[in-house]
Amino acid sequence: MSLLDKVKDAGVIGAGGAGFPTHAKLAAKAEYVLLNGAECEPLLRVDQQLMEIFPDEIIKGFEVARELVSAEKGIIGIKGKHKKVISILRDRIIKLQIGDVLEVKELPDIYPAGDEQVLVYELTGRIVPEAGIPIQVGCVVVNSETALNIYNASIGKSVTEKYITVSGNVPNPLTLKVPIGTKIIDVLRLSGIDNFNDYAVIDGGPMMGPVMKSLDGYVTKKNKGFVILKKEHPLIRKKSVEMNQARRVNRASCEQCRMCTDMCPRYLLGHGTQPHKMMRAMAYNLEDVEGQKIAQLCCQCNLCELFSCPAGLYPKAANLYFKQQLMEKNIRYKASKDNFEVRQAREYRLIPSKRLIARLGLREFDKSAPLTDITIEPETVCIATQQHVGAPAISNVNIGDYVEAGDLIGSIKEGTLGATIHASISGIITDIENNFITIRRE
Ligand code: SF4
Ligand code: SF4
Structure with a gap:
């Protein structure tokens, strides 16, 4: 092979x-x-x-x-x-x-x-x-x-486990390897927190990760970490704002200072990303589709929203709003040239991680999260058939089948983009529905 x-x-x-x-x-x-x-x-x-x-x-x-x-x-x-x-x-x-x-x-x-x-x-x-x-x-x-x-x-070993950091406002920040399909809540509890009523969890890093609406999910190959913070932490409050609310605030308060654009990492690479223009288009309901296309150049790094904007507004959300509108109309940005040059001021506008961490209010949580040999041995795992870009994997097992850890349980349809999935524990297939394959340990 x-x-x-x-x-x-x-x-x-x-x-x-x-x-x-x-x-x-x-x-x-x-x-x-x-x-x-x-x-x-x-x-x-x-x-x-x-x-x-x-x-x-x-x-x-x-x-x-x-x-x-x-x-x-x-x-x-x-x-x-x-x-x-x-x-x-x-x-x-x-x-x-x-x-x-x-x-x-x-x-x-x-x-x-x-x-x-x-x-x-x-x-x-x-x-x-x-x-x-x-x-x-x-x-x-x-x-x-x-x-x-x-x-x-x-060497013939399939992807059945994922390395994950659990950190934030927790007694035991840690990094560990968990079987894919493990309940996320079981991973979160290893941080030393049992009751999550007062806490919110970010799926991924604090900059790009969304606040989880529910902790009921299962680990996939894409998870990288969970950041646990008190619900009243300013970062959680800011990230929990809905699009409608962001639009209302954006319309009322943008001073067009351009800081969001001038510090945007993609703009500094010479690209045409200019979030302040999206803020203007939002404020004045501009119908300029051609001008809105630059919203598609945003990588959603969130720097403009969580660091650059002195007024605490939502320029990334403005980009996202127009990006979605254009996607619905199937309108795509086309680069007008192949060669780009970095903006002259780039080297002076790079954002040091330490300053960013301080601005996010995370300095006290910026600690090591040592890789431990703690093992989770879940009784059941729910393995998503779509953990990747492309088409979902197609199950090739039946309820009642016995599978060994590492066995193929979902394949890629011929000629499509996708990824195979494998059993992460040995046991019996107990369920195949709602885009999950469930295995109970035997
Ligand atoms: S969104 Fe903020 S940074 Fe951008 S132009 Fe408006 S006030 Fe300035
Ligand atoms: S979220 Fe988009 S517009 Fe904002 S800084 Fe990042 S790339 Fe630029």
Whole structure:
């Protein structure tokens, strides 16, 4: 079986949160393959620890990716502040005798260093065109946990577990490995909090992650972390505002100071993203569809809303509002050129992570969340058939079947984009409905 088929059969998807099927990404040819080890979301601690604990596996998985896309060079991007991890990785690259094709480059401690397009620029000096993807400038990007999963796939191990950080206003911030399909609430309780009545949970990092409406879900391959805060924390209050409320406030209060635009990471890369214009369009009900198209260039990093705007308004929501309207009408932005140049002021407008963490009111929670060997052994798991970009996996098991951990339980329909899914525990299939396959431990 080819290496690409092994990656496909193991159900590897982008573990950084995007969930794009990795075999589809690695079917391209590229000059560079980049490892995204930036982990720029405050309080999340998965990638930096995986690179320290499994350097050989991640490097070998990354090498598989490099070979598959026929890249001349692989570059591991990691923040310069992680000195120990950098030294481990550099040492292992030398010992594995692959220093001619792999190197480690240090990233600045800024947000959002892990945005794919910022990462591509920081590591290669190339700028992905507006509304484009890294392959347009010869780059393929994989996350560090994805590289670990690629390595596992190369030795025949499917994706059945996920590394997750649980942090925030909790007694025991921690990072751990859990079977996919585990109840999220069981993972959250390991933080030392039992009763969540006074707490809200962010699914993912504090910048881009949404506040969970219910804690009843199940872990998927896309989860990276959960940030638990008191319901009255300003970040939770700000992130809980509904679109209608955001629109009302935006209309009344925007002073058109442009700070949201001038500090926008995509604007600083030379793209046309200009949230202050979306605020203006919202305030005056402008019908200018052509002008609204730049809303589609927003990567929803949330910097404008949670850091840049001095009035505490919702410029990202303004982008999102017009983005959705245009999507409904099937109107898409088309870049008018291929070559972009960073704005001159970029280097002075990068946002240091520490300042961002202070602004978010998270300084007291910015602690380590050590990777533990705590194991969760759920009695049942509910495995979603859609944990990825593309079509849902099609169940190939029946109620009553016995499956071993690692067995294939859902396949990709021929000719469609998608990812396979596998049993994360050994047991009996008890239910197949509502886009979940349930397994009870035997
Ligand atoms: S949304 Fe905020 S930062 Fe942007 S122009 Fe209006 S007031 Fe200024
Ligand atoms: S969320 Fe705001 S800062 Fe981020 S890309 Fe969109 S407009 Fe720019």
